Amino acid sequence: MNITHFTLQEQAILIIAALVLFSSFSLLAQTRIISSIHAFAWQGALVAAATALVAFVANQHHLYISALLTLALKAILIPWILHRLVVKLEIAREVETVVHPALVMLGAAVLVAFSYYVALPVEKLSLLATRNTIAISMSVVLLGMLMMVTRRQAVTQVVGFMSMENGLFFAAVVSTHGMPMVVELGVAFDVLVATVIFGVFFFQIRESIESLDVDRLNRLAETDESAAVAEADVAGESE
Amino acid sequence: MADYLNPQGWLLALLQTLLFVAAAPLLVGWIRLLKATLQNRRAASPLQPYRDLIKLFGKEPVVADTASVIFRAAPYVVFSTTVVTAAVIPLIAVNLPTAAIADVIVLVGFLALARFFLALAGMDVGTAFGGMGASREMTISSLGEPAMLMAIFTLTMTAQSTNIAHAIDFMLSSGFVLRPSFMFALFGMLLVAVAETGRIPVDNPTTHLELTMLHEAMILEYSGRHLALMEWAAQLKLMIYGVLIVNVFLPWGIATRLTPQALLLGLVTVLVKLMALAVVLAVAETGLAKMRLFRAPEFLNLAFLLALLGMLSHVILEVGA
């Protein structure tokens, strides 16, 4: 189906979907922690806006509730919690170095193409106007994953995680007009609890390694462990 | 489709080109006026660029002893290729005979030719600044060109033609459609245009501060009418990008028939659109600081990314399954 067959509201959904994808890219490119939290909040707001528009176009009233829930949770509450934590941990101005930013962006573009390829058979089955966005939602999930892989900062990893959740929610909205309400509430509850636990973890990690660079969480690595033990053995012998 | 043997059409095309070339300094003057107003300075008249050009044309050019023939020829080559580029871009009417060569790839080629001679001229005299400016200019353009081409390909994939006139026809006939790909391509193009025309935040058109210069560094050795031609070509280039952006992305109002009313409407709308674009540019330039030179690649990478996203969202969202 070509874009010219859509109504103006449906076109607006596509525009917002594209902006959601852009926000994922900007999350990947942000190096300052506070800006990535802001970008995440924007993404949440965009997803909520898209949901409300889908609710309007498809005349699905329960989606308005989902949209409100997303707006409250993903655009306001969670960013606010993260923001407060970051200020409290005094890392708001911290800049994280991303290794090979251009390569990451290229990888991200490849992931988008990949999700398009995977989502094609799914999209063919759908009759909804929003079906073309399924690939977008999948790319948001994959880009969130990429962000978690490429970042070393605990807070940005959490932002990546939450952005994945955004993608999953968006997928449900555009492919099936949302999941049953009970499931959506359950997922929202899980996400909220996860945020709180993440918050607790930031302090625990900081306490244990005096930074939030999770690369330094390496006591349990399979290879390092044996190496460390071997070193200790050598040290013991030399004494 | 245009009638290539219609003398009236050719006449109009000629007039349009003359108008294009004549209006370019006015656009620059208008932008300067806006910026001065925004920055609470007393503005010079928008006609000031004309006065500068006239003054420069009246002066004798001084040429360095080490300059070769390239140095002397470059202003003419740069100016004439830029004028030819301007000639093929639909300004107020779309179906003119020149539309046949109004191909975007040709345009990019013309602009590259002008830039090539500009860079050659910059290096010709052998001063440090010229070489530095040339190398910087080529760096920027080598990064900007892929982004620009990508943005253009996004457009041409939708319109299914690389011809600007066809693309504008397509846009006009399909009516108002919110296309995610055009949104991205437009932003990408804006960023490329800013970089290529040497505006803030990539280059500062008003500075002669040696370390940050790009465009100014290359034409530092020029004077008199040579300098006038170079300046005029730069002003034309800004106008070319502006017209391309407003007429391709928002073509409404452009004359499709060659009646006086339609042409007049086309003229008025293109003026309004360009003035509005100038406001955007002036506000952006006032709000932003010039970025350090080695951050310019990041800026152009963003442009490329936007254009790439435009392409992807065209394929994913607009064609779809």
Added chain:
Amino acid sequence: MTALYLTLAFPLFGTLLMALITRCRLAGWLNIALSTATLAASAALAWQVLDDGPLLSPGKFFYIDAFNVYLVALTAFVGLTTAIFSRPYMTHELARGRVNSRRMRLYHSMYQGFLFTMLLALSTNNLGILWVSMEGATLATVLLVSLYRTPESVEAAWKYFILCGVGIAQALFGTVLLYFSAAAQLPKADDGLLWTALHGVAAHLDPTVMSIAFVFLLVGYGTKVGLVPLHNWLPDAHSEGPTPMSAVLSGLLLNVALYAVVRVKMLVDGALQHSTTFAHPHLTGDLMMAFGLLSFLVAGLFLHRQRDIKRMFSYSSIEHMGLMTFAFGLGGPLATFGALLHMTVHSLTKSSIFVTVGHATHIAKTQAIDHIRGLIRTQPAVGWGLLLGVAAIAGFPPFGVFTSEFLLLTATMQSQPWLTVVLLAGLAIAFAGLFRHLHPMVYGAQPEGQHPVQANMLPVIIHLLLVLWLGISIPLFLAHWFNQATLLITGKGLL
């Protein structure tokens, strides 16, 4: 129906209650009492389902059939025996100062919360709620893993959280795709995630979408099963958390994750095998066999280079989960029957091993294999418990693990003869890996100043006796039970 609600209500109530109880001694006993009540309710539920057949709750929210009711009973049982073990163990930890009374409150509350999420995941009919409760189980266990607040445990918990979070997100995407493909077939949208509704129309679901959904679900829940290469969190989480938690993680959580995969496989198989156009009708089975075999072999090799006793046994868990995944992938009544039996005996044996290991680490005051020596001399009960437990898990006859592995080998020989060699080699590697570490720990010279600890070997004895019983003769009602589950999964009974 009442039995089901009670089964869920006890642990849910326990979660809230334990959060309020400040006295650690009382909490330990209450934990046992609640687990006993849960077990009693689940036994009643099992009885009912075995007599009357599958049970669908009025709102279609819960669905209990032979497959999940046996896992519900197993979960409640292991939950109880581990609670019995956990009381003295945690008291000892409190005395050693590794936890304070506030964390004990958290521990007991999360223990019950974990049981609740497991039971909810098993009994729900809604695949969305299945996902929600799996994520809930992750959250509960994350708090348990980081209970000691050592840098290592925080690191393990963080890895666990991030990896499982990423993994399980894929599962949610798969769930969305399932819902999507169901939307075309089911008139009422809210039914689209009900397993029973989906199973009814499975033959009409689109095979391509279902196969894509399955890949996402397998990767997602497979992360929680601990399939290689998504297993990295598992050894860390097992080794750094309190030992009772390791016992329930290995014994229960992995099972429930595998249960989710098999449930989904049943749906996807229904769609793929009825389709005339889809190119790979056995895609689900092949994928599971490949992942399972890889996990089985890799974990067997990793067993050899472990220095931490709990890490070693967690690799053994990966190995056995790989074997079960392989068996479910192989399909057919024999392999499925074997896999179900293996699930049971592995749960029982592995949790008993972790209980013994808990005592052993208290004796040696370390988890390093190099420093655990001469258990049989210091405290024969623990030494023998470990020896017999490892013998059972390594597949010695006459223990139940031998029986199930024998069934699996036979099934493999029937359908994929070449893979039998690989399986045998893998078993031998794992066997060697376990025993080269076990021998010095049990028989080695006893370090000076090593004293016996107060140990409650009752859970170990009960578990090992059960495993022995299952190895010698499977009681008729249990065989019948497994057969019903096999019938459900494969469409063909064994007996």
